[in-house]
């Protein structure tokens with residue numbers, strides 16, 4: 001079953017974002033540092049036009065730190081933009097953001113009330129509302145660890161010159177790139193309504209076996225490190241007691257355990273994709 005998720009509220013969000021960008025001066029695109037390419041929305045690239053862009057590689061605490069640096073260097077080559085990293089251990093806050101805005105040379109707002117808008121955009125669940133709250137120093141926007149928490153744009157005075165605007169998470173209407181769709185599902189940007197765990201977890205298992213085999217062996221007490229993705233789920237079920245009454249593995253539960261462990265960083269910081277033309281790191 002191909003992954004496809006474009007509920008009605010996203011259609012509305014897209015139209016409203018179009019209107020917002022007409023009056024905005026700067027765009028922030030929050031990306032998930034574990035999937036910096038797959039979490040970039042090509043729709044935004046076409047809607048943004050010539051507006052300067054700050055990419056935020058967010059949740060860097062859950063990604064491979066060295067790989068985040070590689071991605072940052074990759075994005076540094078893009079014109080009219082900047083790329084910052086942010087995570088629990090290196091939070092992008094008000095001061096860092098203001099410094100970057102100045103460095104980009106974005107002209108400050110004039111007297112027109114709309115001229116200082118900064119649109120915070122991105123796919124669902126990447127941390128847009130958390131970023132807004134942090135920058136204004138209070139919990140204005142609702143946050144939560146499931147996709148599509150934010151349903152309306154939210155305006156917040158940032159400085160005398162700038163207003164930050166949180167926007168609802170948005171995907172493309174059609175997810176032509178199914179590899180990217182699966183990566184988005186791995187990090188929790190497409191929820192259970194759009195993607196089947198029984199497809200997403202084996203996909204994730206293949207990547208983790210390639211990149212973090214030893215970490216998996218440690219966490220799930222694998223005796224044989226040369227295990228296939230299929231046997232990995234048997235092993236997870238046994239080591240975590242995810243068994244049916246018959247004693248057979250409960251694959252639904254095992255799939256959920258792997259996804260939750262990955263999403264919550266219990267398998268360590270892992271980046272799932274590399275910039276174009278970079279070799280895959282094995283560690």
Ligand SMILES: Nc1nc2c(ncn2[C@@H]2O[C@H](COP(=O)(O)OP(=O)(O)OP(=O)(O)O)[C@@H](O)[C@H]2O)c(=O)[nH]1
Pocket residue numbers: 058059060061062086087088122123124125126127128129130131142143144145146147148149150151167168169170
């Ligand atoms: N580990 C980690 N979690 C984060 C970080 N930033 C945000 N989160 C968590 O990620 C989840 C989603 O954050 P939100 O700010 O609600 O994300 P959003 O992009 O506004 O999501 P939607 O409104 O649903 O599109 C929340 O549980 C946050 O606490 C981060 O840097 N590291």
Ligand SMILES: [Mg+2]
Pocket residue numbers: 128129130141142143149150166167168169
């Ligand atoms: Mg939000």
